[in-house]
Amino acid sequence: MSLLTIKDLKARVEEKDILKGFNLTVNPGEVHAIMGPNGSGKSTLASVLAGNESYEVTGGEVDFNGKDLLDMAPEERAREGLFLAFQYPVEIPGVSNVNFMKNAVAEVRKHRGLEQLDAKDFLAFMREKQQLVELSGNLAGRSVNEGFSGGEKKRNEIFQMAMLDPKLAILDETDSGLDIDALRIVASGVNKLRTKNNAFIVITHYQRLLDYIVPDFVHVLYNGKIVRSGTKELALELEEKGYDWIKEELAEA
């Protein structure tokens, strides 16, 4: 059974139609890359799937693990196993990373009928996941994303992903603005979390990330729809020829 099926999804924000009939099927164990020029709808897609109410869904259906995703509140979708690594992770001063994760992990475990972790076990669990993305001990004690550099914020997203163990993770431009070292750490963290039961949608503007997180499928999003699909070779072609090439091909068609 597929993990995520998106049928003809249409969405708008601030009176503007952005997604105009988006289709995608993601099965467990797969990594899908979505590339596209600015304004094509990449961030809208991520926000709509996560349930951000600033975006209005005007048509289509989304099935997540056999349930109607669009019908669920954002926290329900999270508890069901959908994770969004934000393009611009927000800062929450006064709330420590530890405290934040404690509460979030407790909710997920409650939802899945798992026993809660006691304080000692939780800390051990946290330390284990911190190592995946080389997040130092003292960063964990600080307020969520407060004073974090760009790279640290992105690593923190992957750390949270490791803590919450989602079925489907959407990475929204996780690589934009990262230097090579930070990119390697983030990609390595993601790769370590890949299993045959979960899946990833990697939204990126640059092909470079896909050298590290190798996708099974690459889709080009343009003007609110997927206009081309292929394998990682498609990404290389895009990098070389730019998005104008796709626009021209579409114009000719």
Place this chain on the structure above:
Amino acid sequence: MSEAMTRSILSDLVAGAKSPATYKVIRSEVEGFLAENGIPSKKHEDWKYTNIKRLFDNGLHFVSDKCAISNSKVSGLEITWSDDENLIGSSGIHSKEVHAALNTALFGKAMVVRVKKGTHLEEELVLNQVVDLLENEFSATRLFIVLEENSSLKCQYHFSGSGAESSLLNHTTEVLVGKNARLELNFVQEVGTGNLMTTTEVSCERDSNFTTNCIQLSGKLLRNNLNIRLRGENVETHLNGFYMINSNELFDNHTHVDHLEPHCESNEIYRGILAGNSTGVFNGKVFVHRDAQKTNGYQSNNNILLSDDATMNSKPELEIYADDVRCSHGSTTGQLDEEAVFYLRARGLDEFGATALLLTAFASEVLNAITNEELRSILEEKIQAKLKEMRA
């Protein structure tokens, strides 16, 4: 200043310049700008504390074959010389600032450093300019740095030598940082008794990262204009300066960060130590345009005065038109903490040692932004040496 005077100054200068026939359009823009604005006097807000008019009134003559920029060899890096009007001057800074205008009117060819798409250079590029100008000599040099998409470069730029007190070197650097590219550009300015005016005009595209550190150690007059335009989302920029000003020296730093797009971050720390009858000027402007939501802008200027005759003029400015931003600025000017000095002396350091230690710590926040350890050590030594001079 009358048009006639400007033309006369310009024609004197140009008479010495080997300007090519190309570059016509920009040169005419520049002439218009200079005629309208002239050489700034203390009445101009941006030049309130810094008098360069005296240099021009003395009479300057242009020399074109001095202070050439030399570069180290870095494999994978393309360095050429150009006067392509479509590239050099594309920033338009010459029609906004006087010294950029002067520079544009007079420079011969610009050094163009280009890092190609996807290239990450480990080796650092070192650029050098020796200021060996004699009495009343005026030189104009130009640099253009382009980082294409997804590339990265680290660069050191040294101004060394010692110019005559009545000479002037005018240098302009234009920088284009492409999408997701990264540039670290460090300036070291040590020109003895010479006068140096620089403009650094930077344009950053989305997802890029630009860090610049300017360490100012000697010069009769140093004036640096640094402008950074954040033209895409998710740009991060760090601009730092550290200056040590001794008697009869005047260092003036004017910075301008333009937040044009959302989700960008700028971080600015300028620190200085002033001794004798020195004068320092800091004017930092952070401009957040209406669409630049979620901007993070930090700016601070800290100064330590070691004597009663030193003067520091500090003007941090924040102009904010977006409503969902986080910006802060601060400026401090004061003396060394006497208690801290005493604490160190109570542990056996003599007064000079204690002061030096504290002042080095004061400098370190800026120095630590320089990633090249070797350069950092060299600078630490230079700072110690200058400190000795300042305390003498």
Place this chain on the structure above:
Amino acid sequence: MAEENQALKEFTEKEYEYGWSVDIETDQLPKGLSEETVRAISSKKNEPEWLLEWRLKAFRYWLTMEEPTWAHVHYPKIDFQDIIYYSAPKQKPVIGSLDEVDADMLETFKKLGISLEEQKRLMNVAGSNVAVDAVFDSVSVKTTFQETLREKGVIFCSFSEAVQNHPELIKKYLGSVVPYTDNFYAALNSAVFSDGSFCYIPKGVRCPMELSTYFRINAMNTGQFERTLVVADEDSYCSYLEGCTAPQRDENQLHAAVVELVSMKGAEIKYSTVQNWYPGDKNGKGGIYNFVTKRGICAGAYSKISWTQVETGSAVTWKYPSCILKGDNSIGEFYSVAVTNNYQQADTGTKMIHLGKNTKSTIISKGVSAGHSNNSYRGLVKIAKNATNARNFSQCDSLLLSSTSGAHTFPYIECGNKSAKVEHEATTSKVGEDQIFYCNQRGLDTEQAIGLIVNGYCKEVLNKLPMEFAVEAQKLLAISLEGSVG
């Protein structure tokens, strides 16, 4: 921009939990305020002549004063003749066993959640004791643990009792920190104060338990005018908790209390307040007017006074707990969380007056404003000419939870001595839908998210509260802010 998050807006506002009243026969004076009223109050309480004289002087002085209008708050003019100045439940409970207390009243206390039995539970679980003096309308109803305290020489009783049993102490300290000439409401209070708490800690004694008082305004149209006096003699320590609730009423009710603290050489007083007065309904109707004068004097060298408060209620608050740092090396502290929602208005802050040498003060103020409320911090740090080596650190933060609420900061720094070190920092931030959505995406619902964020924001202050109050304070914050983000 798409419509504001409906889910947030449509949150059912939790009914003010303490909004009920009990019909108990009360003994009341008719409405209105005149010299007769003052005499009547004094005589009902059997007060000595000197105290009546003091009240009358205050009353006459009050008549010459004008109501202050400089605060950043707006409210309809108060008609001082339309208030009842004395209301005491008819039955005077005998201090002894709980069985002798009126069943209705016991029920009231149970509802308040401070049933006297609960203290026993607290004792067992936490291993700490809280002595409660419950004030029901204008009369202190019951004070427990007097025996234990008496052994140590600690006097903790109602103000009225203190007037009868320890008149020399009252005479010595009453009005010594807040003279009736101090301000309009202090004068009013001095004239008509009904009751309150009195506490005296003898030399060298560390009070063995938290001293606590609950206030409740029950009858309609009553003004509550408590007078509290806490005196800590040399090298003593005490921690005092003040908590308050009030029923839901349509008419506004006035609360003009005066609290005086005196800390002698080497003594320390910790005064904590969790205030949950009725804030007025969603549309700003009703609610308590809370105009309080609280002041402490660090009279002796090395003395210390800390004010810690969590304020979530009252329609209009005008309150500046202050410290006069007279003794050399004395310390004054102020930790506050003030939450305003709907149409509440708060103009609060503190005054730290540095007089002695080497004095130190710390101010940490956190304001949280939601709905259409207005939250102002007004602080004064005054360093007198001879106050050498004074140190002050102030941090005033405002958190905005809605785009229609306001936060304002008016710090006054008056520094007359060049050896002083005064630091002031103020930040304003907003909890936006972005942060709430981030938490949602991590599996936390909006209510949990707000609770997490506001508690994190107020952590620094909440940590200063005695444990018994800290938990209540956290719950209070969450309740006060339901449905507020947007």
